[in-house]
Amino acid sequence: MTDREIFERYKEQVYYFCYYLMKNQADAEDTCQEVFVKVILADRSKVRNLKSWILRIASNECNSVLKRRKAGLMKEVSNYLLSRAQDSNPVEERLNRRETKKELQGLYSKLPDKIRMVVVLRFINDLTVPEISKVMNIPEGTANFRSAGGYSFGYPNSNRRTRFA
Numbered sequence: 375m376t377d378r379e380i381f382e383r384y385k386e387q388v389y390y391f392c393y394y395l396m397k398n399q400a401d402a403e404d405t406c407q408e409v410f411v412k413v414i415l416a417d418r419s420k421v422r423n424l425k426s427w428i429l430r431i432a433s434n435e436c437n438s439v440l441k442r443r444k445a446g447l448m449k450e451v452s453n454y455l456l457s458r459a460q461d462s463n464p465v466e467e468r469l470n471r472r473e474t475k476k477e478l479q480g481l482y483s484k485l486p487d488k489i490r491m492v493v494v495l496r497f498i499n500d501l502t503v504p505e506i507s508k509v510m511n512i513p514e515g516t517a518n519f520r521s522a523g524g525y526s527f528g529y530p531n532s533n534r535r536t537r538f539a
Contacts, residue, residue, distance in 0.1 A: 375424070377414045384425065385410070387499055388432050394494040395436040397483075405435050423508070429499065430509040433491065440487065492520040 375383075388409055393402035409432045421427045485493060495501045495509060506517040 380413060380424070380428075381410055384428050387425070388428060391429060391432050391494055391499055392436055394498060395433075395487075395491060396439065401439060405432070405439055409435050423505070426501070426505050426508045429495065429501070430511070433509055436491075489520045492517055496521050 385406070389402060389406045392405045392409070393399065396402045396405060409428065412431050412435070413428055416431075418424070418427075491510065492506055495506045496503075501509065503514055503518045503521060506512075506521070507514040510517065
């Protein structure tokens with residue numbers, strides 16, 4: 375796979391992943407650019423799962439930026455959930471989606487960073503627990519626990535589970 379093909383295939387996933395973690399369009403774009411510079415310059419000959427490897431680079435890059443960023447500079451969560459809706463939806467359905475988005479943004483913004491990262495990987499990027507484990511360099515049990523933490527955070531008094539995307 376050429377560098378261009380890799381970029382075209384993974385640019386949106388990496389951008390949205392960075393955007394959800396960074397909560398800032400400019401930071402997400404800068405981080406996404408850094409990720410692809412590293413991907414292009416790296417030796418990919420021994421990489422088995424390209425998507426997991428790229429998202430791991432994105433994870434590390436986001437963590438580096440977040441460590442340098444001051445806590446008071448965080449901004450609102452992206453408009454990604456609505457962007458996936460089709461333009462042909464009825465007005466009522468759009469209003470329901472907006473209300474749901476606002477509720478999810480509120481819940482999402484309250485998640486601790488470690489759990490938020492797992493939730494983004496699991497429900498936005500559709501990674502499995504073993505893939506999340508590799509991307510974040512954590513045991514599968516920890517990834518599973520954090521994923522469950524994301525579920526229970528939204529529904530503290532029930533076993534109800536839902537997808538965020």
